[in-house]
Amino acid sequence: MTAGIELFAGPGGMSLGLEDRGIRSTGIEWDDNAVATRRAAGMPTIHADVRNHGPRDFPRATVLAGGPPCQTFTIAGDGSGRAETDRVVDAVKRMGAREVVDPRTFADERTTLVLEPLRWLLADFECSYNAVVLEQVPQALPIWDAYAEVLRAEGYEVATGVLRTEQYGLPQTRKRAVLVARLGAPVALPAPTHRAYTKGVPQHEGDPTLKPWVSMGDVLNRPQPFTVISNYGTGGDPKNRGRRTSAEPAFTVTGKISRFRLIDADGNELPRFTHAEAGQLQGLPADWPWSGSDISQQIGNACPAPLAAALAAAVTGDGI
Template sequence: MIDAIHLFAGPGGLECGALAEGVDGTGIEWDAHTVATRVAAGLATTHGDVTQYGPRDFPRATVLTAGPPCQTISIAGKGSGRAELDQIVTAVKLMGAGDHVDKSMFADPRTALILEPLRWAIEDFECGYNAIVLEQVPQALPVWEAYAEVLRSEGYSVATGVLRTEQYGVPQTRRRAVLVARLVGEAKLPEPTHRAYRKGVPQHEGDPQLKPWISMGESLPDRGPFTVISNYGTGGDPKNRGRRTSSEPAFTVTGKISRLRLVDPDGRELPRLTPTEAGQLQGFPADYPWSGGDIAQQIGNACPVQLAAALIRAATR
């Protein structure tokens, strides 16, 4: 079996996808609550800070994956990382040239964590990784493109882009910036297996060679019909609240998913999504053993399982 090291491993989205593709491994995760979930799920875990480890600590790993923290880059955050994207890209180029990077240049120390996968990939290159998979919010794409230049200089074939999760069987319209790199063979992004969701376009319409996107109702059949009312991005204005019925995919699942209102077809309030249900919308099985505290945040931070499987497949086959 192929061995992987998963940086910023979270509750195990990338690993569940990797395991489905025959890739075993170990994850590094610092958050104690998330570690509790990982342990309950039987995932090999190093509870610690990614910055305090390196490739030689995990010499068997031939696959590197990472989903660095996105709080400062995501549009859901305050944006200090987005304002510093040019500086992040410059730092990537400096690292590629072998120069020192002063990470204190960033307003928020979490921003510098997006550089860690590159350190692991090139700091001790003779250890080598046959494949690398990275994922982040769409705003991080310029960083992955800068990574690609550096990795190509190290002999990798690299592909980058923004993927739509519903096109890989996730019952959710999340978009992710991804990087796939491999030392042997041509790197390509995974081909979609499902149709893209378009508001008002029926599930059965579209490319006949692709499967229909998956709805919330199909993932949560015991719920019956419902409508989700979202307050994301509305500035608190009720007129701007988004609505999706259970016959559509979910909005992007975030750590605030427990705030979403659910109503039945007659407008009556329904119980809000449970952690189990929120996890299912990220592609986790219904019996996934969510543990510890702040479970909604754990779920929101996870890489959707089916997308992870598609990325690992593209990088290793």
Template sequence: MTNAVELFAGPGGMILGLHAAGIRGTGIEWDPNAVATRRAAGLPTIHADVRNHGPRDFPNATVLAGGPPCQTFTVAGNGTGRDELDRVVDAVKRMGDRQTIDPREFNDDRTALVLEPLRWVLEDFEHSYNTIILEQVPQVLPVWEAYADVLREEGYSVATGILATEQYGVPQTRRRAVLIASLNGPVALPQPTHRPYRKGVPQHEGDPRLLSWVSMSDALDRPQPFTVVSNYGTGGDPKNRGRRTSAEPAFTVTGKVSRNRIIGPGGDELPRFTSAEAGVLQGFPADHPWSGNDIPQQIGNACPAPLAAALAHASRAIPASSPAIVEAAA
């Protein structure tokens, strides 16, 4: 069984996906609520700040995984990370030259957390991680691409890109910037297993080699049709709320998922999503033991388990005799 250390471990989405690929491990998480959920689920967890630990604390780990906090990078956040992307990318390059980065270089110290996985990889220690799996909001792709340049100098094969979660069986549309790297041979991003969602295109139409995307009604145990009215406005107009029917995938699940209104066929208000339902839309099992406080935020911040599983499977080295995949990983 492969051993992993997971940074910014959250309530368990990443490690549940890794389990599907035969990878077990320990998570480091500072939020006591997410820690409560992980422990209720029986997931090995250290309640701590990743900055206070390093690879020496996990000498047997061969996989490094994680999804750093996104608050300063996401469009729903304060934007300071997006404003400082060039400086973050420069910091990655300097780390590759073994320079030490002071978090105070950035306007918000949370921005520097996106550099932590690279610190763990480069820290002077007697072994390297065979596999690295990282995910974040799409705005972080330039950081992962800068990581890739550094990691290739360290001997890794690396693949980066933006993936749509509905193409991996998650019943919501969510785009994530991802990075996978391996010391064992060429890697490439996972091939989609499901069709992309396109508004107005029926679920059964599209590439016949792929499965249909998963709708909310497919995933949830709700007998009657419904329409979800998003808590976010569209087109910059807060009054113009997005709407999707239960025959479509959910909108991106955020920490405000409990604010979404659910309307029945006759216009009647239906119960809003429970924690279990919101978790299912994020790719968790229906019986995941959500614990502690601020559960919607835990769910919204989590990595969808099916996406993590796809990344974990793809991170296994691919035989070099497959030229198409070697080219994709270059």
């Protein structure tokens, strides 16, 4: 196994995907609940703030991975990170020039956590990382693009973009801004393995060179078809909330997935998603040992394991 270090490791989605490609990562995570889940799953875990560690603490790691907190960038959040994206991009460039960035000048300190992977990558340490895998909400793409400029100056080949997770076998439509990089070696975003989901287009139709997208019904062991009524209202009007059947991928899974209603063909209420089922929609096994509290939020914060595996495949190769 190749040794990796994973920042903001969460409950294990990224770690599981990396391990699928031969990368055994030690995760740094500060949240008590996510740490409990990781440890129950047998994943190497440091219960700490990533800002209190650096590359020298993990000299064997040759892969750096992570998904910084997205609360200030996501549409569902307070928007302070999105409002300061230009300042974050400027901070990335300044860090590339080896200038010091003061996180106290930002409206929310969580916004500057997106700079932590770059601190690790630019640290004055004799062993550089051979490969990098990062993911965040789509609104963070300009930041990854700024990272790319800095990393290229450091000798990395880099690819960035926004990927659709159902195109990598996840039974859920979710978009993520990603960055993959290799030191002194070519790299490209992973090619889709599955078709993109389009409402109204049957699962079996589309590009014959790609696998069909995966539906909720394909992975969940439910005895009857169902319809999901999302908790995402349009303009606050419950009548406008989206609906998808079990023959379609799930809506984006967030920490509010427990609010999704499920009904049968006659409109009768069905049991809502269990933690195991919600985890499966993020690509985690049904027997994943969710532990601690606030499990719905853990699940919503998890990196989809199939996406992590695809990103890891993009950076695996000789020299890692």
